[in-house]
Amino acid sequence: MEPQRILDADGTLVGEVPDGLDDDQLRGMLRLMLVGRRLDQKAIALQRRGKLGTYAPLSGQEAASVGSSFAMDTSVDRLVPQYREQLAMLHWGLPLGTYLLQRYGHPKGAELPEHGRLYPQQVALAAHAPHAVGLAWGMKLLGEEGVAICHFGDGASSEGDAHEAMNLAGVTKAPVIFVVQNNNWAISVPLKLQTAGVIAARAAGVGIAGERVDGNDVLAMFAATRRARERAVAGEGATLIEAVTYRLGAHTTADDPTKYIDPEELEQARTRDPIERFRTWLTSEQLWDDEREATVVAEIDELIEQATVDFDAAGPADKAAMFEQVFAEEPPRLTRQRLAYESEWKGA
């Protein structure tokens, strides 16, 4: 299955520009992709200075994240993300400062937007895939408009939960979209050790639609996700989209990819950079230029700067958060534990 492509690696248009994207949205997509690239740089720097915990950079995967997000209707659709979907989470309204607090390990970082359409980022691989199916299935049962979209990686695709979820989506015809970010790496394990097959081909085995897309082509990702959404809304059920991309950075800041990535392969991957190709095409369409780039990047840096200010304003972690929201009503046994803990920490 050759990945579908609308923009070639050099930014040449080789397909149809998808319907439903006006100039502002096209520019908005590049802007969000640039947010990702700048955020990676800033977050890694913060982590090195001890201001953030482990950070999972997304460089290289911006198009897959942004294209799939822009194809959804965030006013009714719900995002069930894996941890490397910073950009999708921001698109669904997560404040950047809250995101950074999450990465810092601050209890306030667990706050989610009040609209309830953004789910907590999943760290246990593929464990959120059946949640997305249940959510979509429930929305269908309740007659609600909206589709669930769930991202996970090629490594997570090996989990039993991924298979169980896709299979259940098939029989329930749940309006759910699975986006597999096939970035070729599960920490240090390459795709060829992860699976001997084609991930998108698994869709046929469970009776859902499957698409294999160049994940570095934001237009192709948008088009495939839009088609998947239309199918879901029409009652035709789920789609598995395999976004073929490449992780340009480390798995996380705790990882050293020079131990296992062939530098030549990495250099080769850099020539397929999703931002470069989209910028080249937008420029050729007179929708982008250096001046606009400079303005947008300055805005992004300001946004990130403001987020770090919000981050600092959160103050120290409140220890009382330890005992909050375990149950709707705190059981007496937990109350006794909390009181004992509080007297210890206040006495210290």
Next chain:
Amino acid sequence: MATMSMIEAIRAALHEEMAADDRVMVLGEDVGKQGGVFRATEGLQTEFGVERVVDTPVAEAAIIGASIGLATAGMVPVAELQFLGFAHQAFHQIGFQLGRFRYRTLGRFPLQVTIRAPYGGGVHAPELHSDAFEAMLANAPGIKIVAPSTAADAKGLLTAAIRDPDPVIFLEGLKGYRLVRDEVPDGDHTVPSGEARIAREGDDVSILAWSYQVVNALEAAERAAEEGISVEVVDIRSLVPLDEDTIAASVSKTGRCITVEEAPRTAGFGAELVATVQELCFLDLEAPILRLAGFDTPYPMPLIENDYIPGPDRIFDAIRRTVEF
């Protein structure tokens, strides 16, 4: 009041909650046309339709995982795991996901999910079916665990579980499904989690048990009474939250305590009860707390399982040893 078996009481609770609230749905393996392998859901699909009584693929993690998603959408899922032994295949969804969603989202996504599972052994089920790993479940925060020993409590606790805003695991003692029969109050009958029940009052020794072991404890207590020993049987019935007050009041009164469970002994829930009792009742204790459990072996083959599970004989022996200490 109507006399019901445990399975009838469970079915009645499901039926009434589904009739009262359109959001309540049942999902699991063979719960539809078949009505469940123990017939707990018999007739429900005919009455409420295939959308609300759903035969799922054989995929325990997906059954629980999807229930999490369904609850966040606004449904009230009641998932059936065909045997608790199969719940191992869903354990990460139960322990890692179900019990932590409210906490991890600061209350944004509470999960009104009930999991029903046939629990324990003693019915000659094939190997790897019978299991009693309530201690593993109890070690997963954020989940309530109830295990009734009477039909009345089965109906009341299940009704309360379905209405509970938090996840509840409802353990159905396999042996008691049809053997246990008692009077179930008419009308809306709920038993809140977190409250133990004094199944039999006594003065000399307290037995702490749950699920079918309460039945065994009552039989042993009856025999002990013939020898002039007065046994109090505390039906724990809610492991999480645990009713420490009722337990402490009983043991402080009798000064002696025996815990009974059908799980492996090491790190079983009985160990938690023993620790709790010695914390709360140390100065009232007149004998070491005795702990009856299965053995630290895998659950044995059906023909010898009744020697693994504590029964009335072992409990009676323990009563005598404790009182004579």
